[in-house]
Amino acid sequence: MSFLDLRSLTKRFGDISAVEDFSLSVAKGEFVSLLGPSGCGKTTTLQMIAGFINPTSGSMILNGKNLAAIPARARGLGIVFQTYALFPHMTVAENVGFGLEMRKVPKAERKRRVAEALDLVHLSHLTDRHPQAMSGGQRQRVALGRALVIQPELLLLDEPLSNLDAKLRDEMRLELRRIHKEAGVTTLLVTHDQDEAMALSDRVAVMRQGRLEQVDTPFEAYEGPRSTFISGFLGKTNTLRGDLLETTESGSRFRREGLILDGPVAHHIPGPVEVCLRPERIDLVEADEALVSGIVSERIFLGNQWLFRVDTPLGELMICRRNRGRREAEPGETVHLSWKPEHLRILPVEVQG
Amino acid sequence: MSVFSSSAARPWLLSGPALALFASLLVTPIVMTVLLSFREFSFYGGISDTLGLSNYIEILGDGYFYEIFLRTFLIALGTTVLCVLLGVPEAYFIHRMGPLWRSMMLLVVLGPLLISVVVRTLGWAILLGNKGVINDLLTRMELIERPLKMMYTSGGIVLALTHVMIPFMILAVWASLQRQDPDSERAAESLGAGPVTVFLRVVLPQCVPGILSGSLIVFSLSASAFATPAILGGRRVKVVSTTVYDEFLNTLNWPLGAAIAVLLLVSIMTIMVAWTRLVERRHGEALQ
Numbered sequence: 298m299s300f301l302d303l304r305s306l307t308k309r310f311g312d313i314s315a316v317e318d319f320s321l322s323v324a325k326g327e328f329v330s331l332l333g334p335s336g337c338g339k340t341t342t343l344q345m346i347a348g349f350i351n352p353t354s355g356s357m358i359l360n361g362k363n364l365a366a367i368p369a370r371a372r373g374l375g376i377v378f379q380t381y382a383l384f385p386h387m388t389v390a391e392n393v394g395f396g397l398e399m400r401k402v403p404k405a406e407r408k409r410r411v412a413e414a415l416d417l418v419h420l421s422h423l424t425d426r427h428p429q430a431m432s433g434g435q436r437q438r439v440a441l442g443r444a445l446v447i448q449p450e451l452l453l454l455d456e457p458l459s460n461l462d463a464k465l466r467d468e469m470r471l472e473l474r475r476i477h478k479e480a481g482v483t484t485l486l487v488t489h490d491q492d493e494a495m496a497l498s499d500r501v502a503v504m505r506q507g508r509l510e511q512v513d514t515p516f517e518a519y520e521g522p523r524s525t526f527i528s529g530f531l532g533k534t535n536t537l538r539g540d541l542l543e544t545t546e547s548g549s550r551f552r553r554e555g556l557i558l559d560g561p562v563a564h565h566i567p568g569p570v571e572v573c574l575r576p577e578r579i580d581l582v583e584a585d586e587a588l589v590s591g592i593v594s595e596r597i598f599l600g601n602q603w604l605f606r607v608d609t610p611l612g613e614l615m616i617c618r619r620n621r622g623r624r625e626a627e628p629g630e631t632v633h634l635s636w637k638p639e640h641l642r643i644l645p646v647e648v649q650g
Numbered sequence: 651m652s653v654f655s656s657s658a659a660r661p662w663l664l665s666g667p668a669l670a671l672f673a674s675l676l677v678t679p680i681v682m683t684v685l686l687s688f689r690e691f692s693f694y695g696g697i698s699d700t701l702g703l704s705n706y707i708e709i710l711g712d713g714y715f716y717e718i719f720l721r722t723f724l725i726a727l728g729t730t731v732l733c734v735l736l737g738v739p740e741a742y743f744i745h746r747m748g749p750l751w752r753s754m755m756l757l758v759v760l761g762p763l764l765i766s767v768v769v770r771t772l773g774w775a776i777l778l779g780n781k782g783v784i785n786d787l788l789t790r791m792e793l794i795e796r797p798l799k800m801m802y803t804s805g806g807i808v809l810a811l812t813h814v815m816i817p818f819m820i821l822a823v824w825a826s827l828q829r830q831d832p833d834s835e836r837a838a839e840s841l842g843a844g845p846v847t848v849f850l851r852v853v854l855p856q857c858v859p860g861i862l863s864g865s866l867i868v869f870s871l872s873a874s875a876f877a878t879p880a881i882l883g884g885r886r887v888k889v890v891s892t893t894v895y896d897e898f899l900n901t902l903n904w905p906l907g908a909a910i911a912v913l914l915l916v917s918i919m920t921i922m923v924a925w926t927r928l929v930e931r932r933h934g935e936a937l938q
């Protein structure tokens with residue numbers, strides 16, 4: 298029995314279809330991320346659940362209640378907006394207490410719960426500050442505290458970390474995890490940052506052009522992407538177009554640029570396919586063990602790892618190597634590449650819409 | 651050449667022409683007026699060369715002038731209050747409209763600024779007169795027996811001034827509404843606030859700077875307005891600016907007129923500064 302149940306949710310703005318046939322079930326206490334590129338309908342989906350946009354069709358059930366029948370102000374959801382949308386004329390405590398005031402919670406209890414919420418987001422020392430006099434990370438915590446203090450059944454976060462710089466974003470990511478654990482509230486996070494989605498969520502829901510493409514745990518989605526789009530969106534990937542020749546019990550064979558390669562067990566009909574290979578799954582080996590050799594065309598140092606582009610008979614391949622503090626191949630050098638067949642992923646050819 | 655390369659002098663050089671224009675066109679007349687206000691006037695001898703405080707003593711010792719000043723500021727205050735009461739909701743409604751309606755309504759609000767104040771005030775005279783449109787209508791509907799007195803009253807002046815001044819209030823409030831995060835209204839709604847609470851607790855407080863600056867503009871412009879009180883008040887409802895006009899052009903007592911004008915300037919500035927201080931102290935931290 299799912300806690301939040303979205304069924305065939307659809308929103309059209311005139312001719313534009315922002316969200317199309319979106320169905321998702323979320324369990325109580327679960328943390329789910331809506332992930333997708335800009336303009337794919339994430340915010341629209343969230344705003345429909347929040348009640349600020351009316352769906353064109355479809356249903357939304359939260360804890361057995363039909364959300365469509367309840368106005369936004371009575372849904373009792375905690376929402377953190379991308380801009381935080383704090384009330385600039387109120388102090389931190391007044392901001393956080395606003396929702397309780399609206400619920401006519403008595404003053405003494407309100408004070409206690411505000412203090413608890415501020416404790417949770419580690420802001421107890423800034424109770425009387427105004428939002429203007431705070432840093433981005435602190436504002437973000439106020440927004441979280443304000444949303445959590447009303448003990449919402451569902452917490453909706455719209456790219457809450459996108460306005461922060463990289464270091465603060467990493468810190469707040471950990472904070473968000475801690476807060477989710479402590480508060481235990483069912484959470485829906487919108488983001489276009491795949492690292493964020495994978496680091497935080499129990500499941501990621503990848504959207505594309507208004508449609509839901511895949512819902513899985515971060516590991517399953519990364520390892521078993523259902524399309525080349527998802528493979529490319531969740532981390533880096535090499536995508537090769539090839540021809541599937543045959544599939545057997547133990548594996549498959551495909552052809553690319555005249556080379557015949559072994560692939561993993563596949564259930565596709567022989568013919569044109571896309572083959573995805575993660576850059577970190579490619580090993581550099583001696584010439585006699587190589588599946589293919591190529592010349593390094595570009596080398597990028599990223600601190601903890603190296604990124605190579607290698608021109609091979611298969612096409613250009615991207616390779617990731619952990620930095621072990623050793624000398625690595627220079628541009629122009631010949632390298633020999635190998636990988637295990639099960640690390641390839643065979644996917645149907647993407648039909649361009 | 652060295653003058654141009656010195657970076658300290660450059661701003662002064664660049665703003666020099668504008669400063670000169672400003673000084674000659676604004677500061678000079680004010681200084682001249684202040685000087686004039688200290689001279690003495692006799693009916694036969696004209697303006698004397700001696701300086702003295704006699705004009706100020708005359709004004710401050712005469713209840714007639716107190717009455718005129720009081721009336722002027724009450725009219726300005728009434729106009730400001732009406733402009734806030736009408737202008738703030740109007741600005742909010744326009745703010746909430748769709749883009750097409752919004753630009754149309756802004757045009758409607760700002761359109762009157764393109765028409766001369768004199769013309770607009772004469773329009774009000776036609777409406778408000780004893781045989782004016784309103785009285786005519788009410789009499790014909792037999793709602794009143796004798797015409798309501800609206801011309802030559804402070805109320806009539808306040809009404810017409812509000813019409814003249816309200817665009818300034820709407821523009822000021824509109825600007826502060828534009829600066830607000832539209833999501834803050836949604837945030838309040840998601841926390842359980844109804845539309846009225848959202849307006850009173852979230853939108854309105856964020857508009858305070860706009861209301862404040864709008865009030866300052868409306869108050870000072872109304873307190874020194876001339877055309878509207880001159881046409882709708884005539885000789886019977888005198889305000890400070892029409893009194894100054896009469897001293898200059900009818901009595902020909904220029905120094906007295908100048909002294910009244912200086913007092914008006916000083917009192918408007920005092921009120922503005924005090925008002926700003928008061929509001930800043932109350933909302934200081936939140937509105938910086």
Ligand SMILES: Nc1ncnc2c1ncn2[C@@H]1O[C@H](COP(=O)(O)OP(=O)(O)OP(=O)(O)O)[C@@H](O)[C@H]1O
Nearest residue numbers: 310313314315334335336337338339340341342489
């Ligand atoms: N009010 C509207 N009228 C018309 N089209 C709209 C409206 N709001 C959104 N859209 C369209 O719907 C699509 C989805 O928008 P949405 O804001 O949900 O994207 P998003 O996934 O949140 O993107 P981002 O990551 O950039 O925030 C976009 O193509 C957008 O242009």
Ligand SMILES: [Mg+2]
Nearest residue numbers: 339340341455
């Ligand atoms: Mg968005």
